[in-house]
Amino acid sequence: MSVVSTEKLWDxxxxxxxxxxxxxxxxxxxxxxxxKGLFITVEKRRGKEVWHEDVWLSAPFEIIGRVRDPHxxxxxxxxxxxxxxxxxxxxxxxxxxxxxxxxxLCASLxxxxxxxxxxxxxxxxxxxxxxxxxKARVTIVPRTGWHIVNDKRIFALPGEGIGIDGRVILAVExxxxxxxxxxxxxxxxxxxxxxxxxxxxxxxxxxxxxPRF
Amino acid sequence: MRRALITKxxxxxxxxRPQPTVEALMFSLRERGTKALSEPDVKRRxxxxxxxQVIEVGDRLQKLKSEIARAWSTEEVKLLLRARLK
Numbered sequence: 676m677s678v679v680s681t682e683k684l685w686d687x688x689x690x691x692x693x694x695x696x697x698x699x700x701x702x703x704x705x706x707x708x709x710x711k712g713l714f715i716t717v718e719k720r721r722g723k724e725v726w727h728e729d730v731w732l733s734a735p736f737e738i739i740g741r742v743r744d745p746h747x748x749x750x751x752x753x754x755x756x757x758x759x760x761x762x763x764x765x766x767x768x769x770x771x772x773x774x775x776x777x778x779x780l781c782a783s784l785x786x787x788x789x790x791x792x793x794x795x796x797x798x799x800x801x802x803x804x805x806x807x808x809x810k811a812r813v814t815i816v817p818r819t820g821w822h823i824v825n826d827k828r829i830f831a832l833p834g835e836g837i838g839i840d841g842r843v844i845l846a847v848e849x850x851x852x853x854x855x856x857x858x859x860x861x862x863x864x865x866x867x868x869x870x871x872x873x874x875x876x877x878x879x880x881x882x883x884x885x886p887r888f
Numbered sequence: 889m890r891r892a893l894i895t896k897x898x899x900x901x902x903x904x905r906p907q908p909t910v911e912a913l914m915f916s917l918r919e920r921g922t923k924a925l926s927e928p929d930v931k932r933r934x935x936x937x938x939x940x941q942v943i944e945v946g947d948r949l950q951k952l953k954s955e956i957a958r959a960w961s962t963e964e965v966k967l968l969l970r971a972r973l974k
Contacts, residue, residue, distance in 0.1 A: 679962045681946030681969070685939065688969050830932060 698737040705803045709735050715799050732800045734790040740811030742767045753813050758788025777801040909933050918957040925971045934972050942972050
């Protein structure tokens, strides 16, 4: 039996996978060109003359998948793009941020190197994000290892989770907040919650990693 | 000095590789073939390997001697790589 170099197979398959995973989404009236970026086709009229024009909205980016927290809240779309230095950025755009005027959202994306049209027309960019239907699911976990997601135990590894559908991404790979809210201020001011969530687990730690405040 | 550096480098390389993981994976794949790729322990071990170690496993599976176990075909090695790439 002839032996094929596994290294060659590995390189080929990785390249194919990278190509297959590209998620440049186009749907009417939007076109996402992987080289030129996002355009919207608008109808223009002058008298009886009617023509269509493509208006540029942003640099190219992919929508990798839908993101949500382990409790099925905090829904977002995970975007991925390259900045002018070819540095890859991954950034979750929360659904709730699509309900504002879009200025703050576009500013934060622009800050991470995604070029977006300015002025009122940028609302069309927000419309594109809001209308994009993505089937892929992405779960962001703080680290590799065991996690409870939707009451299921999963083992998270970069790119995959055992026991969970969809892709798993480590929090360090995305530009996201490192903090999340839990409960209310009143809850946390009360002694029982503090004892239940911080002090009790800390007591289970071995002596050499005892908690310090 | 150069020899010392090479020895140190080789030692660091060896320390970085969880060789028992490679051997445990080889055993499972050799004994149970591609069916083992759906086993959680095998999946976990596969993901713990570096790219270079996965390539090494693929090469070793293709070169298995008939008195030990059946050598893997290219298609079977592709299944292994696909499982790692998921």
